[in-house]
Amino acid sequence: MGRSGGYGHGRRGAPRAGCCLAAGLLFLAGCTSGGTGPGGADASARSSAPATPPPSGTAGAAGAGTADAGGNAAPAVPELDEQRQPRDRAAARALLDRIVIDQDTFGPDVKxxxxxxxDADSWPVLGRDCVWRTEGLPPDVLATSTxxxxxxxxxxxxxVRIHATVTVHRTREESGWETARAMEEVLRCPDQVLRAGEELKGLWGASLYLGEQLNRWTEDAFTxxxxWVGEGSGGPQRYLWSQGQFGPVTVAVAGKxxxxxTDEALNNLVAQGTGRMLYRAGQALGKEPR
Structure with missing residues (x-):
């Protein structure tokens, strides 16, 4: 299955592109147009807020920066505690369970x-024919859930369809390669087949390391x-995928x-899910404040 079909991910080492999309979730609100949002009046109100708000009830969540003496935003990503990284599949699954989200993350409208x-043992692979297929977990992946x-x-x-993915790799380097491969996939296959009767069209993406442009919320951001076109879509509709990384963990949310x-409403759903999972990953694997 394809990444946006609920079972996909992938990433790549490729050029860092510019423009609105390249700034990641922190800049999503500036790339939108009008319409009626999925949550009615409430969703319209949310769309005027920052695109990556700290999850409710949490301070200093992913996406929120602090200001240095010069007034510049500083990254809010905690330092990774390598001693807390999982070493086997059981530990990775326990970590994953601390990071995955439920419908409450997105608000009362989401079911x-x-x-x-x-399937916990399945992994999506984009073939040379640009068709997504499901295979077993690769050696570098300890656990994954969509x-x-x-x-x-x-x-x-x-x-509106939403897919939230968490993947736990063996090392930080391996999770970085997942992000790298995603960019390669878009360059190689701007049109992709998710499954029979469902496709993605005209894909383009960009990736930013921590500190590049507006990325203050993740070690490596990919948008x-x-x-997308499929059964019940009513014609081509907007598709958005956003992925972040903390240490050996990648998190991602796709919105159809x-x-x-509205674009704003879809942006906010994607941002809320990604921000919450990154915050949880930082809590689980970050060094404790001294």
Whole structure:
């Protein structure tokens, strides 16, 4: 299955592109246009907030920076405690369970989808023909999980689909390579087949290391955007994928828009999920403050 189909990820070592998308989630709000959001008036209000807000009830969450003496935003990514990294699949699964999110992360409008969670032993691979397939876990992956959610269709809007993925690698270097391969996939396959009758079109993406441009929220940020077409889509709709990294962990959220849904509303759903999982990864693997 493809990454946006709920079972995909991938990343790559490739050129760092510029422009709005390249700034990652911190700049998503500046890349949007109008319409009716999936949460009605509440979603419209949320769309005027920063694109990567700290999760409710948490201070200093991923995406929130601190200011140095010169007033410049400093990265808010904690230092990795390598002693807390998982060494085997059981420990990785326990870590993953601390990071994965449920529908409450996104707010009351979001529901679980069926199927809800991917096969823990499956891994998506993009073939040379640009068709996604499922294989077993590669050697560098200790554990992975993709959960699927949706905002139900209602008067004036279609059904929004959301996929949240957490992957635990053996090392930080291996999680970085996952991000690197994702950029290569977009360059190689701007049009991709997720499954029979469902495709992504006109994909383009960009990646930023921590400290580059507006990236203050993750060690390596990757954002991918395009259009998706499938059953119930009502024609080409906006597609957005955003991925972040902390140590051996990568987290990602994909959003598939629908008729009558604003870009801002889709951006915020993706940002909220990614920010919350990065915050949890930092809590689980970051060094304790002295």
């Amino acid at each position: 679980r989808s069926t199927p809800f969670e991917s 959960r699927q959610f949706h905002v139900p269709a209602a008067e004036g809007r279609g059904r 991918e955007s395009g259009r 828009g629908a008729a009558g849904v």
